[in-house]
Amino acid sequence: MITAHLPAGYILGQRLDRPERWVFAAALLGAVFPDFDFTFYVFVDHGRIHHHRYWVHIPFFWAIFGAVALPLVWRTGARWPALAFLAAVFLHLLLDTLVGDIMWGAPVSTRLMSFFDVPPTYDFWLWSFIFHWSFMVEIAIWLAALLLWRRAGT
């Protein structure tokens, strides 16, 4: 997924509909957080390793993180923001799995998995993704978020 993580986080944050402070912000942050690794991918790693192989794109890491962090914050005011953040991270990984590759089997397997493949029909990889049918899913997420935003009036 290229463009729709933030609106997906918006939808999640709205649908959680929790009154606690920071829940909505945590959903937005979690929805985009794994892709912060792209700066490392470009400026430090210079594209040598697919950024979906970094720890922030590995579901097992977040499962362990959640198993450790959630009990620590469960009886505090951070419970719902932490849950929203983790839910948004897993939503990110699920959406990336549509046509991107995620290591759902790690640490047992390093195989990258996706629901569908995008064939390299253009010289520049981005055009192949934008002109693939799966980009309609991104547009649908944007439209759903915009509709929700208009209804919410926020």
Ligand SMILES: [Zn+2]
């Ligand atoms: Zn991602």
